[in-house]
Amino acid sequence: MYRIEEPRLGGLRIKEWRRRAHLALGLLLLVLLASTLGIALLDHSEAPAGAKLFTAFWDAINLITTLGDFSDFNADQKVFMLAAIIVTMVVAGYALRQLAGMLSGDDVMVFWENRVMERKLETLSNHVVVCPFSPVGQMVAARLREAGSAVLVLDSDAKQADKASRLGYMVMLGDHNSFDDVLERARLDTASALFVTGSDPNSNLEITLVAHTLNPHLRIVVSGENELRRMLLQKAGASTVIDQNDIVARAMVVRVDAGEAQRA
Structure with a gap:
């Protein structure tokens, strides 16, 4: 069904969801970058800088995605990772709280139904x-x-x-x-x-x-x-x-x- 008087709230909800999704993604990328730099700077091994950076990036990815396939950490890195885990949990919780339920309302369903009908009407x-x-x-x-x-x-x-x-x-x-x-x-x-x-x-x-x-x-x-x-x-x-x-x-x-x- 196509509703001429489509509730504008559906479109506004979707725009707000996209804004919040971009914000959540940006925060996660920021955590990824900060974790990579922190782990690399705290790596006291004799490995080349490129290898340190790659290992740090790998550990940061595991942190964000919760895969858990970490490399061995020294004491300083373990303290840093503990703080990074707490920050990641806070950011992830914030993202879920901001995004959950926003796209399940009736007004959003009407918005998408109208978009589907618009494509049918065009042809x-x-x-x-x-x-x-x-x-x-x-x-x-x-x-x-x-x-x-x-x-x-x-x-x-x-x-x-x-x-x-x-x-x-x-x-x-x-x-x-x-x-x-x-x-x-x-x-x-x-x-x-x-x-x-x-x-x-x-x-x-x-x-x-x-x-x-x-x-x-x-x-x-x-x-x-x-x-x-x-x-x-x-x-x-x-x-x-x-x-x-x-x-x-x-x-x-x-x-x-x-x-x-x-x-x-």
Whole structure:
């Protein structure tokens, strides 16, 4: 699901986690450098300077990674290593405390989910958009998917959007104040059709107008309850206006006529 009103806290948490991770890494590198220099300076053997430095670096790496494959230490080095171990434990504890749990919040999950959906939307084409996921919209979406179409559901109701997502549809969620942004990001420029399936006539008219403005060549199918509404929707850009009441009435009459014919 792609949420237009994405919580900004998710992105801020990730940025803060990266800042803290860089700080923790910097502290560990500082401990590594200080340990290497300290062990090398306290090495009183007759070994060449390069060998001393390499051995010191090896011991420092073992200290940081806790591998434990140390070389033999003299008394001064043992005292230094004791202090270095304490410092390493403090730095590691600080790093874990700063980083633990920061990427497990719901806002972070929403952030990553949006990033995944953004990549899908970038390549989306020849899809069918259903807006909203009303009872009629659910039937339309199901039949379109059965016919092999890629269906993108748009809705402003979080419960309906969650339901569509659980059913496996691609979903975009945005409240009424940001629904123009939802339509702009629904890739109407590459869509094959838009089905407007809401029960609010004014909302249907607004969606039709915005969608036609975004893509004048888009096929838009929308329901209209009377002749005046049909005219308004057609002027707004609707390709097909369906009167649901008329369809129901015709179906009822056909059923009655068929029943009378059978009795006759």
